[in-house]
Amino acid sequence: MKSANIQLETLTCPSCMQKIEAALKSLTGVDKESVSVSFNTSKAKLKFDDDALNIGDIETAITRVGYEVKKSTVK
């Protein structure tokens, strides 16, 4: 399990969070419980299994629903 901390573009509507959260939770290998998207910091945090997917897949999932990824760190 690794944890990712992703800085997104400025989120302007709290409903964006719902979308990003749902997009992340739909990925296999992502720990659903760990997904949290925060509005004011415009950040997404989650834990994932790095055998099942990598940070690139996660970023793609976010850009696909229409949000830019500024920076991400994996630990």
Next chain:
Amino acid sequence: MQRFIFRHKNSLMVVNIVFIVIGFFSHWVLRNDTLFDIAMMIASVVGVLPIALQAYQALRLKIVSIDVLVTVAVTGAFIIRNFEESAIVIFLFLFGAFLEQRTLNKTRSAIKALTEMAPESALRQTGDGEYEEVDVDEVEPGDILLVKTGAKIPVDGTVIFGEGSVNEAGITGESVPVEKEEGLKVFAGTILENGTIRVRADRVGEDTTFGKIIELVEEAQDAKSEAERFIDRFSRYYTPAVLLAAFVVYLISRNVELSITILVLGCPGALVIGVPVSNVAGIGNGARHGILLKGSEVIHAFSRTDTMVFDKTGTLTQGNPAVARSLHCRNGTVQPGLGPEEDLELASARSYLAAVEAESDHPLARAVLRELGEVPARQVENTRVVRGAGVVASVDGRQVAVGNLALMEKEEIALSEEAARSIGELERSGSSLVLTAVDGQLLFIMEVRDQIRPGVEEELRRLKRLGVKNLVMLSGDNQGTVDVVAAELGLTEVHGNMLPEDKSAFVKKLKEEGRTVTFVGDGINDSPSLALADIGIAMGSGTDVAIETSEVVLMNSDFRRLAHALGLAKATSRNMRQNIVIALGVVLFLFFSLILSDWMNMSIGMLMHEGSILAVILNGMRLLRFKKR
């Protein structure tokens, strides 16, 4: 393709505007309505692309987002050939989002400025004594780092070589530089203004004080209150409900115009964004002034404070007491000073006292030791601490009791008439007393005074003006001492002779009376009270401890930030309520206008909707400028 559209959302908005302008030009100047329709059609299609795509992606994830409502509404307008409406609604929606992004960035700017102070790289010593630049994440505790003039200190550490002056504003809120030399501690995120130092890393990354502050602030700005979680849940069902309502209206009335207007009016906006915006702006203002508020729940509770309870030592007073007067007792008479050198009994008593006090880290003990100076060392045995009273121990086979009057009574030490009178006078004058008895004979009376912290009186007056009705002080000192301090500071209620558990019981009682209690204490032996109070504020024990134990953190334990913190909490809480009123007001206004008037349409609805979002953001931004009065 999709990525291209998302990335060029703003360009698409410009294209949308251009065609709207062309459309109106054709209509008003060229009087060509075909051209007008075509231009508006193009404007609509270009503009709706990013919205429709987001709507599609949301629906795939089974979420009815605001994009879905707008897309359906625009499509409806298109079907009834109202191209003007569709183009303008899209423009307002895109332009609104554009402005919201800019203004939201402003409300978050204060916190961003703080997080950007985080160090990014460090100069680390390698095996051969050279320095290489590495990412701050790679630094481990124990590494030796070089910090040059103008650089950020990357870790919490100890200076091992060199000297310089450091601006610690990021940690303490104090902008006067602090001199650092060998052996002194430096903190991550502070700036070496001049000099060059070598530092041994003690704590790195998230473990540094700065790292903890950032983490706390980041959590705080998104920490939600019960009310906000309710709004979130509500909005999850709200958008699908609006879609359903519009559909039902269409089925009944067969009026597309009315149905799509409902869709636009139903977009949730100001309601969901209003509270987070106030929250982030309020917390941001605090962060800039050395105040950390842990989330909106804390802001609300703190703003309602009607009773503030203070611990005395270290909070209202400096916690650095000194012996103001010493007396010694011989054969029933009391004389000033600690007695002549020739008096062997008193000389050994002094060293017994020093030996007993050396084992304690109580502030009074330190004051006594400073007063005694150099005395021969002695072995202390069988130490017994009598809580809230003092210490009993044996030194050189003799029984030594050091403590207050209660201890003397407990140990059945006889007091001469004169001694009892002196003690009574000193107690009434508001000092703490340290009495020393050897083998049941009282030998020394020491009067210890603690200075009131500068600015405390003024700050308490401000708190009163902010509506704190009860200012209460609790202390382990005798009632005489606390009465004097209370009179000096104009407190409403004081209680002396209190043990830590008495204090927490007192806080509990206040809460049961229905008061909202803020407890301000030292964060060490007051932790039960801090935890029990609605709001706990730890002071006088470093930012580190305060961050962990307090709901409201005052950097550097600066008492003078307290009124600003309370004022800010009140202003933020008020701001949130204003935003909720604005949001609900607009929704009600739109709803009744739709029913009662005939001028309401999709474009006006969208204008009001975006306008109300901007109104709550701008209202929230006012908090960034909040200053204490």
